[in-house]
Amino acid sequence: MQKMITIRSGGHNLSGALHLPEYRKEAIPLLVFVHGFVGSKVGEHRLFVKAARYFTERGYGVFRFDFSGCGESDGDYAGVTVTNQLKEVQDVVDYLSSIRGIDQHRITLVGHSLGGAVASLTAASDTRIKQLILWSPVGKPYEDITGILGPKAVHEIARHGSHDYNGFMISQTFLKDLKKHQPLKAVRSFTGPVHIIHAKEDEQIPKEHAVRYANSLNKRVDTRHVFEQYIDKADHTFSGYSFEDELFDKSLAWLEGNPVENLVSQT
Template sequence: MNHPITIRSGEIELSGVLQYPVVPEGAKCGNKYPLVIVCHGFIGNRMGTDRLFVEAAERLTRSGYLVLRFDYGGCGESGGDYGGGGLDALIEQTRTVIDYASSLDLVDSERLILLGHSLGGAVAVLTAARDSRVKSLVLWAPVAHPFMDIRNIIGTKAIEEIENVGKTDYMHYQFTKRFADSLAQYQPLTELRGFGGDVLIVHGTADTVVPVDYCFLYQKMFWLRKEGNCDKEVILQGDHTFSSKTSRDELFDISLRWIDAVGKRRSDWSLWTI
């Protein structure tokens, strides 16, 4: 069952949908469920390219998970101006969504997972490093160097125009100097040490938007932390949005198995007493 929601974040309203887990007929409904919050990428939306997040949510809810998908400000059906803010605004909006989710009685606060794709992956990392309510991270083709990676997408001329004129247009979005400056300000690869939970990184070898090498770099940096595990999976011929049926099925299978395993491990540990 899908429940449309609106979440107030500062002066704007974020549009989203809360999807409830599928409970077999005749089975008792649990009191609390693990929750996956989806963080979409650069100028994306809660549906994802070719319904990536819709299909992912369907798989997750069939396996007993709550899923919350939302549009960042200025994207999809949310209000606000995406290009006028920066990564700080995206982090704050993500934390506001976590505030909303944490207030729900049916959410298991010990199993709150951020799933981020592309730039949303970087935002998920930066959010988790600042918010202890995030217990696990699933990163799909995550951006590692926000300024360089977004510059490669919108083009060097656009960045030069921002520096000279103060703004530029890209795909009908207007990006300001604040946005560009914030991309250079935040460094997910160094800030990730603030997060002590488990992480899964999945990347495709045919990704022409975000280099597949990033998954190896991310894993190395995550393993340098004092606590928390990091697993990675590379999907052969997978592109940036895992658009083929084969790569998308593999993406979902890998992610769901990992999320289930982390949940089981947490449950097993909870049976131990000191």
């Protein structure tokens, strides 16, 4: 079952889609997908749509949504900042927590790319988030995003205040705000289980961030050990059916609590 939902956040309406399993006898565990830089709730090659259907068929509820300025939500990308996105995730979780039948003790954030950084920052401060899955996560927001934009665009933003990046207006405020956030450090405040899966041939975000996240998380005391995994030959968005299948299967195996030896880092 899929239901389109609009959530009010600040001055914007956020467009979302709630997927629920057809048959359920108990409270439903919920996965909340957090998309990345200039992304949407659909995802490249419909990644989030396919993921929602995969996990719903296996008994999970899934919510995917567009940040303001993205997809079908209100706003323009010129007004986007990670700080604003963190508030929007909070408002989304507020809404989802009120839905009858959702298991409030089994809410998992699944963040891809910059969404991985946003999910990590959110989990660090919101005790309602019980688990965290990171797919090719941004680890150093300013360095990673300016690396994608390129030096010419960054110079233009510094000089003129904005840059048209493939139809998305990137503001100087957005870049300055990125410098405020350190997800690799902040995520240590999250006490729940975390799993990391990175594309091994990622052309946008360094795959070394997987190890950086794991090392940071494993400095926590009395928490489940974190292992990173890689998907061989996959690009940043896991663009290929075999990559998607492996990404979803690895995520499900971790969610279902398969023996830890099956989750050991693959090199």
